[in-house]
Amino acid sequence: MIELAPYIGRELTYDEAWLYCATLDFKNHRDWRMPTRAEYEHHDSIYATAWHDGRMHRGANFDFKHITQPVRTVCK
Numbered sequence: 258m259i260e261l262a263p264y265i266g267r268e269l270t271y272d273e274a275w276l277y278c279a280t281l282d283f284k285n286h287r288d289w290r291m292p293t294r295a296e297y298e299h300h301d302s303i304y305a306t307a308w309h310d311g312r313m314h315r316g317a318n319f320d321f322k323h324i325t326q327p328v329r330t331v332c333k
Contacts, residue, residue, distance in 0.1 A: 259328045261302055262289055268322035274308045278327045289327035
């Protein structure tokens, strides 16, 4: 199960998105990350153009800007 952080209202490059997720402190949690490809594909609340680890492939344009939707794993 994952929890989503709020969308910040602007698109970021891959490096900016990674740094944003790595340094995000929201609801006293600091374990935010980009969603996996499976989470991206199966979670209706993640924006359709959001960065996810499946976009990290050879030949990707990392200067292109996408929405960043940080997620964290929630253990129950």
